[in-house]
Amino acid sequence: DIQMTINDIPITVPKGMSILDAARTINIDIPTLCYLNLHEMNINNHIASCRVCLVDIEGRRNLAPSCSTPVQNGMVVKTDTPLAIQARRTMVELLLSDHPKSCLTCAKNLDCDLQSLAADLGVRNISYEGEECEFEIDKSSLAIIRDPNKCIRCRRCETMCNEVQTVGVYSAVGRGFETVVKTAFDLPQHDTSCTFCGQCVAVCPTGALMELDQVDKVWKALNDPTRFVVVQTAPAVRVALGEGFGLEPGTIVTGKMVSALRRLGFDRVFDTDFAADVTIMEEASELVHRLKNGGRLPILTSCCPAWVKFFEHQFPDLLDIPSTCKSPHEMLGVLTKSYYAETYGIDPKKITVVSIMPCIAKKYEAARPELGQSQVMPDVDIVITTRELSRMIREAGIHFEHLKDEEFDDLLGESTGASVIFGTTGGVLEAALRTAYEWITGETLEKVEFEALRGMDGIKEAIIPIAGRDYRVAVTHGLGHARYILEKIQTGEAHYDVIEIMACPGGCIGGGGQPYHHGNVELLKARANAIYEEDRSKPLRKSHENPAVLALYKDYIGEPYGERAHQLLHTSFTK
Numbered sequence: 280d281i282q283m284t285i286n287d288i289p290i291t292v293p294k295g296m297s298i299l300d301a302a303r304t305i306n307i308d309i310p311t312l313c314y315l316n317l318h319e320m321n322i323n324n325h326i327a328s329c330r331v332c333l334v335d336i337e338g339r340r341n342l343a344p345s346c347s348t349p350v351q352n353g354m355v356v357k358t359d360t361p362l363a364i365q366a367r368r369t370m371v372e373l374l375l376s377d378h379p380k381s382c383l384t385c386a387k388n389l390d391c392d393l394q395s396l397a398a399d400l401g402v403r404n405i406s407y408e409g410e411e412c413e414f415e416i417d418k419s420s421l422a423i424i425r426d427p428n429k430c431i432r433c434r435r436c437e438t439m440c441n442e443v444q445t446v447g448v449y450s451a452v453g454r455g456f457e458t459v460v461k462t463a464f465d466l467p468q469h470d471t472s473c474t475f476c477g478q479c480v481a482v483c484p485t486g487a488l489m490e491l492d493q494v495d496k497v498w499k500a501l502n503d504p505t506r507f508v509v510v511q512t513a514p515a516v517r518v519a520l521g522e523g524f525g526l527e528p529g530t531i532v533t534g535k536m537v538s539a540l541r542r543l544g545f546d547r548v549f550d551t552d553f554a555a556d557v558t559i560m561e562e563a564s565e566l567v568h569r570l571k572n573g574g575r576l577p578i579l580t581s582c583c584p585a586w587v588k589f590f591e592h593q594f595p596d597l598l599d600i601p602s603t604c605k606s607p608h609e610m611l612g613v614l615t616k617s618y619y620a621e622t623y624g625i626d627p628k629k630i631t632v633v634s635i636m637p638c639i640a641k642k643y644e645a646a647r648p649e650l651g652q653s654q655v656m657p658d659v660d661i662v663i664t665t666r667e668l669s670r671m672i673r674e675a676g677i678h679f680e681h682l683k684d685e686e687f688d689d690l691l692g693e694s695t696g697a698s699v700i701f702g703t704t705g706g707v708l709e710a711a712l713r714t715a716y717e718w719i720t721g722e723t724l725e726k727v728e729f730e731a732l733r734g735m736d737g738i739k740e741a742i743i744p745i746a747g748r749d750y751r752v753a754v755t756h757g758l759g760h761a762r763y764i765l766e767k768i769q770t771g772e773a774h775y776d777v778i779e780i781m782a783c784p785g786g787c788i789g790g791g792g793q794p795y796h797h798g799n800v801e802l803l804k805a806r807a808n809a810i811y812e813e814d815r816s817k818p819l820r821k822s823h824e825n826p827a828v829l830a831l832y833k834d835y836i837g838e839p840y841g842e843r844a845h846q847l848l849h850t851s852f853t854k
């Protein structure tokens with residue numbers, strides 16, 4: 280252990296800790312900008328480029344960046360000397376000198392790290408005259424808008440994309456004021472191997488990386504009297520939406536969210552969770568089918584569109600192993616336009632399906648041509664993120680915190696605890712095991728919690744004995760971890776039966792469309808705990824017990840994994 284003082288407070292901290300983290304142990308927050316460190320997931324932006332976290336260390340001539348300077352025995356650190364504070368202010372002034380000043384109309388207004396830092400440091404003048412750049416804004420993709428003019432070269436996006444996701448879309452080019460983070464060969468984002476996971480957006484401190492805003496499209500549909508507008512909400516949205524209204528991370532707002540959506544004018548409010556239960560019916564059947572017929576294992580979950588795009592680009596030789604199930608929100612879309620429409624005699628062409636997702640890649644997924652009946656009638660018409668929904672609720676002047684809880688609409692609104700846990704890493708596999716166990720053994724599974732699959736470790740593995748056979752299963756989140764495990768499968772070093780893969784750290788709760796996680800693991804844990812709490816509160820916790828799902832199969836689909844199920848609920852992948 281190391282003994283030292285920070286602002287005259289003596290502390291003992293472990294060797295190797297940074298001064299920044301040491302200060303946080305005694306509730307002293309040194310401002311940061313480029314810093315990004317998700318300790319448990321081994322995510323760290325080493326770059327120390329912004330120099331905003333400078334501190335005074337006794338006996339040293341220069342100020343030191345606290346994020347990258349390790350603690351030492353006897354160190355005497357001051358975080359608040361006039362010199363340190365002035366140096367930080369200068370750094371921010373330099374950043375602002377060539378930054379657009381259009382804060383009022385910036386999509387990141389009031390949610391921007393640079394803006395709040397300038398406010399906290401009381402920057403009132405910008406003493407340096409920098410020249411603003413004039414880069415083209417990249418609007419090529421259906422998911423991400425990239426405005427290099429707002430880039431402050433912190434390179435968090437680069438660390439996220441290159442080291443955590445191992446996709447390698449970005450790199451910094453140029454020197455000094457001319458430096459900017461760009462795609463390789465300056466290609467439009469759409470033409471790169473970007474998976475649209477949105478993790479670069481989740482950690483960008485400014486408005487340089489944003490989701491494609493589709494709120495206007497939703498308002499237009501809602502105000503078109505000829506449209507029957509249906510909305511569905513993903514599992515992870517209900518444990519994060521409240522943050523947009525000042526509620527604690529991990530507050531469950533399912534009922535308020537439903538109420539808000541009705542007030543916004545949606546004709547029906549459905550739950551993606553219903554379709555997550557359907558997904559389990561299909562995926563567990565597919566697993567049993569592969570086991571009976573000697574099909575290729577492992578089976579990989581296919582509900583995360585960023586992960587799907589990743590393996591299409593990076594592992595084309597493995598395209599026969601993912602489950603062919605569409606993702607739950609796509610299933611809910613197609614079921615609305617078939618089962619629901621036929622049951623109530625509504626013309627499916629008049630239905631607009633809007634998905635509220637924690638995810639940016641779902642925007643791109645909804646536009647995939649195979650996910651719908653021709654381009655004319657996609658399964659899902661518009662996708663907006665959790666953040667976009669909070670903006671809509673605010674635009675409508677709804678006092679979210681004061682809303683009374685309401686229930687989802689019938690037919691596609693009922694769900695089990697198994698579907699709720701889809702929203703956090705390990706949940707899809709746990710849900711599938713709850714059903715597969717009972718189907719394979721014919722016995723009741725008493726203990727539904729699979730603890731080994733829970734938590735924030737990047738790769739989780741377990742051996743699950745079912746009816747005399749040991750099933751080797753794994754869960755990964757973060758695409759780098761997926762790559763690691765898939766490469767082992769390619770070389771034959773590892774053998775599994777089932778693997779759950781999610782692109783975002785923490786799974787959907789850490790999605791690129793959620794209130795910004797800023798790389799805070801505690802926040803992700805609070806959301807995950809809320810997901811498990813919601814699961815525990817449900818009277819039914821196994822997908823195959825959902826009465827509305829059983830009715831769907833009895834009245835409309837027939838056998839799970841049968842002919843009609845294939846037509847509606849399954850898809851294919853492209854090299």
Ligand code: HC1
Pocket residue numbers: 512513514515516551552554555582583584606607608609636637638641701702786787788790
């Ligand atoms: Fe997800 Fe899914 S869990 S992908 O993580 O399978 O986005 O929440 O909606 O579709 O159900 C996201 C979350 C979500 C789908 C489901």
Ligand code: SF4
Pocket residue numbers: 423439440441444446447448449472473474475476477478479480
């Ligand atoms: Fe990389 Fe994901 Fe950002 Fe695409 S969306 S650039 S894959 S981090």
